[in-house]
Amino acid sequence: MSGAKPRSAPSSLGRPAAEKVLVDRPDLPNNGLPQPGYTMRLNTPLKISALALLLVGGLLALYAGLFGLPWPSRFELAWDEEVQLHDARIIHVHIKRSYESRQWLSRRDGIRRATDISFDAGPPFGLFSARFQPEDIALIDQKDDVWYFVLVRPAGTKHAGQAPFLKLAPGGQLQEAGREETLPAEFTHWNVMPDTPNPELVAAFNHTQLRLADKLRHWAAYPRDGNDVMRLRPKT
Structure with missing residues (x-):
């Protein structure tokens, strides 16, 4: 028994001592975890709507520049x-x-x-x-x-x-x-x-x-x- 290596005692939470435990760190962004990158992607209908609005706005601006603002009632x-x-x-x-x-x-x-x-x-x-x-x-x-x-x-x-x-x-x-x-x-x-x-x-x-x-x-x-x-x- 004298040559046997002692065993590591289990942690108080029942986890092995070598296991890392995540601790709340409100003082760090995202609890200290890496901030994931985020890219907004528009689906096809939204893209079409946005392009249509840009086109209409451009045409109205062109009309106003050439002929003035819409006529009175x-x-x-x-x-x-x-x-x-x-x-x-x-x-x-x-x-x-x-x-x-x-x-x-x-x-x-x-x-x-x-x-x-x-x-x-x-x-x-x-x-x-x-x-x-x-x-x-x-x-x-x-x-x-x-x-x-x-x-x-x-x-x-x-x-x-x-x-x-x-x-x-x-x-x-x-x-x-x-x-x-x-x-x-x-x-x-x-x-x-x-x-x-x-x-x-x-x-x-x-x-x-x-x-x-x-x-x-x-x-x-x-x-x-x-x-x-x-x-x-x-x-x-």
Whole structure:
């Protein structure tokens, strides 16, 4: 027995003395263990979404740089138009139409909401102005010192397609004609150019003086309805 090597006594935890025991070391990062490296990997759908967002952002930045920021929800088109009366006189009428945009990125695609007119109506009226909403103006004419204004009601509104007219007599105010009244027989055609075929094409006249020849040329190419012959039936 004297030549036998003594055995190592077991530890108090039942482990061999040679076994290493991990001890909590809150004072060291990761309890003293090596910090593992970490690389974030995106799966395919996330990669596609990220690339799409970058592409959309780049296109919007390019659009804004070339054409400015997206257009406002409302816009206006206005010009000074030569309007020929039934007796061949020509008056100059400032016409402004107000629109509500239908598309975010389109500058001139809109629905007309109102029309404003102003012109020198002569004595005793002087400068006359009026706003029609939602109707559009189709005719301005005068007979026996009375001014007549024919309106067109847009599609989608009550009594759409009808053409009521208003009168302005000396000493009076602008008022709608009576139910049995008709326009003078001399008034046979519209004489105010419509915004046909759409605001985008008539935008070329914005802030210009619209001469009679240019007006009739455009109007012939883009009539409002048929030959734009006016109806003379009583208002219903």
